[in-house]
Amino acid sequence: MSIFKPLGYITFAISIVQFGLLAYSQEAVRLGTPISEGQLAEFDLIATPDGSGFPEGSGTAREGKAVYDTRCAACHAATGEGISGRTVIAGGDMQSEETPLRTVGSYWPYASTIFDFVRRAMPADAPKSLSNEEVYQVTAYVLYLNGIIQEDTLINADSLNAIKMPNADGFIDRSHIQ
Amino acid sequence: MHQDKFEKVAGNGLINRRYLLGLGLSGVGIAAASSVLGADSALKIEIPTWSKVPGPGASAYGRRSTHTEHMQRLARPPDPFYPGGGASLSPLQHLQGTITPNSLHFERHHAGVPNISPAEHKLVINGLVRQPLVFDYEDLLKYPMVSKIHFLECSGNSGSLLRGGNADGTAQSLHGLVSCAEWTGIPLSTLLDEAGVLPKARWVAAVGADAASMGRSVPLNKALDDVLVALYQNGEPVRPEQGYPMRLFCPGWEGNISVKWLTHLKLTNEPAQFRDETSKYTDTQPDRSSYQFTFRMGTKSLITSPSGQMALNRQGFYKVTGIAWSGSGSIRRVEVSADGGRSWADALIESNQFEKALTRFSIPWEWNGGDAVLQSRATDDQGNVQPTRDAVIADQGAINFYHNPCIQSWGINSAGEVSNVYI
Numbered sequence: 001m002s003i004f005k006p007l008g009y010i011t012f013a014i015s016i017v018q019f020g021l022l023a024y025s026q027e028a029v030r031l032g033t034p035i036s037e038g039q040l041a042e043f044d045l046i047a048t049p050d051g052s053g054f055p056e057g058s059g060t061a062r063e064g065k066a067v068y069d070t071r072c073a074a075c076h077a078a079t080g081e082g083i084s085g086r087t088v089i090a091g092g093d094m095q096s097e098e099t100p101l102r103t104v105g106s107y108w109p110y111a112s113t114i115f116d117f118v119r120r121a122m123p124a125d126a127p128k129s130l131s132n133e134e135v136y137q138v139t140a141y142v143l144y145l146n147g148i149i150q151e152d153t154l155i156n157a158d159s160l161n162a163i164k165m166p167n168a169d170g171f172i173d174r175s176h177i178q
Numbered sequence: 179m180h181q182d183k184f185e186k187v188a189g190n191g192l193i194n195r196r197y198l199l200g201l202g203l204s205g206v207g208i209a210a211a212s213s214v215l216g217a218d219s220a221l222k223i224e225i226p227t228w229s230k231v232p233g234p235g236a237s238a239y240g241r242r243s244t245h246t247e248h249m250q251r252l253a254r255p256p257d258p259f260y261p262g263g264g265a266s267l268s269p270l271q272h273l274q275g276t277i278t279p280n281s282l283h284f285e286r287h288h289a290g291v292p293n294i295s296p297a298e299h300k301l302v303i304n305g306l307v308r309q310p311l312v313f314d315y316e317d318l319l320k321y322p323m324v325s326k327i328h329f330l331e332c333s334g335n336s337g338s339l340l341r342g343g344n345a346d347g348t349a350q351s352l353h354g355l356v357s358c359a360e361w362t363g364i365p366l367s368t369l370l371d372e373a374g375v376l377p378k379a380r381w382v383a384a385v386g387a388d389a390a391s392m393g394r395s396v397p398l399n400k401a402l403d404d405v406l407v408a409l410y411q412n413g414e415p416v417r418p419e420q421g422y423p424m425r426l427f428c429p430g431w432e433g434n435i436s437v438k439w440l441t442h443l444k445l446t447n448e449p450a451q452f453r454d455e456t457s458k459y460t461d462t463q464p465d466r467s468s469y470q471f472t473f474r475m476g477t478k479s480l481i482t483s484p485s486g487q488m489a490l491n492r493q494g495f496y497k498v499t500g501i502a503w504s505g506s507g508s509i510r511r512v513e514v515s516a517d518g519g520r521s522w523a524d525a526l527i528e529s530n531q532f533e534k535a536l537t538r539f540s541i542p543w544e545w546n547g548g549d550a551v552l553q554s555r556a557t558d559d560q561g562n563v564q565p566t567r568d569a570v571i572a573d574q575g576a577i578n579f580y581h582n583p584c585i586q587s588w589g590i591n592s593a594g595e596v597s598n599v600y601i
Contacts, residue, residue, distance in 0.1 A: 044304060
């Protein structure tokens with residue numbers, strides 16, 4: 001195994017022997033192995049509002065109901081009202097008098113996050129066990145439970161990211177304060 | 179009375195911190211109690227049994243004294259609807275100095291602790307880079323590393339205080355989502371340079387290898403500034419609960435962004451809008467707008483002794499001690515009040531005035547047996563002063579429970595019982 005160390009390592013080792021610490025600080029260690037985006041297609045699960053990272057596929061809420069009922073409802077309840085505060089995924093109103101219930105429908109700024117999150121983290125007892133097609137379907141169903149789309153609205157990368165979420169304008173970017 | 183020679187510097191018994199220098203509190207205590215000691219003729223000190231039998235020999239892996247096993251993290255029972263999810267809190271009231279033992283460092287997991295084989299773990303950098311790269315663990319160990327002592331605090335730490343909960347909480351149950359360690363790792367800038375960041379890149383999306391593939395977006399300027407890919411924690415490989423074999427470490431920022439089990443860094447133009455930077459870790463204001471990407475942790479301090487659920491068992495001298503920290507810099511000053519904030523005295527800064535690290539402070543105090551409210555107030559080197567709870571609520575309301583740096587008030591009654599109070 002060590003015979004096939006990348007070239008960068010060998011350079012680094014030799015430079016230490018020959019030039020000591022000075023060379024160490026000047027000669028950057030470069031041991032990363034080049035890889036192509038294509039080789040990362042299965043690995044890179046980041047799906048963002050600009051549509052990047054979304055796989056092929058589509059689905060409707062009507063199709064997603066079966067996925068939801070069998071794979072999600074045990075923790076999120078039949079219509080997304082949740083079993084505990086943590087698992088409420090539908091309903092809520094940001095303008096309510098009481099502390100507002102913040103859910104996918106009432107709070108989330110982007111629809112892309114549903115697909116991104118469900119594909120990587122749900123169902124919580126078996127993450128990454130759904131096919132991309134099922135993730136599209138159940139994403140549609142979560143949107144439908146929140147009254148954001150119709151039962152037969154086709155959800156794919158384009159139509160999902162075209163949705164303006166109810167609270168999309170409710171966020172203030174504070175990333176400049178570091 | 180002989181105690182009068184100790185200079186009082188604020189109301190209700192706070193003593194000049196210089197009595198902790200040189201003299202030491204034990205010296206003070208003995209001086210105060212010397213007549214009692216002299217009077218106790220029954221006192222006899224003998225050789226203890228453990229001085230007469232050899233103990234067990236050296237061992238391959240150390241363990242703590244059986245007499246300190248009560249010092250535990252506080253974890254809630256598992257939630258069947260949240261497999262592996264949840265948090266555990268550090269026993270702050272049992273710890274001294276500023277470094278949290280790795281086994282007592284607080285935890286927060288979104289899908290449990292993965293058991294990662296380092297030989298199979300990969301760290302990928304892709305997106306807006308000249309050359310996407312993949313790194314092996316063994317190779318990363320060969321890079322030049324830096325070691326930095328930094329606190330890590332969950333942005334939800336102390337959040338329950340804003341809603342007036344947990345009157346009988348402890349320092350641990352109310353504030354235990356903060357810890358401090360020496361983190362050793364590779365500056366993220368080193369690895370990003372190797373991949374070659376393209377001019378359009380503004381953010382780094384970081385993803386963990388846990389079952390939740392937890393992700394957060396880090397602004398590129400922070401990533402190039404002081405962020406580490408941390409491989410060691412207090413000298414040993416990062417613990418599994420802290421991200422073994424490697425975690426991101428973003429000094430001074432809310433803990434969640436220091437992504438554990440780091441496996442993927444993607445350079446992007448816009449933030450990825452992960453669930454944990456939209457649905458969670460966003461701060462809803464009284465007008466129902468929500469601040470997003472509120473990274474920096476506040477300027478904060480906490481008295482760890484005496485603290486909630488402790489009891490003072492005699493009148494007289496105590497060392498009031500605690501921790502202070504700031505997400506903006508180093509701690510310049512900690513003041514302590516024993517009268518609920520009416521008067522303040524400067525505490526002694528005992529150790530580690532490092533940037534974005536826990537600092538230990540102490541001040542001697544004479545409890546007169548009456549009611550007292552102990553508070554501490556930190557100031558950092560940027561001039562930020564720790565706010566009162568009322569000020570935090572006036573400023574950000576109580577819908578939001580993230581980022582609460584408020585002053586903690588510990589009430590002490592005439593029985594010596596210490597509890598969380600809201601004043």
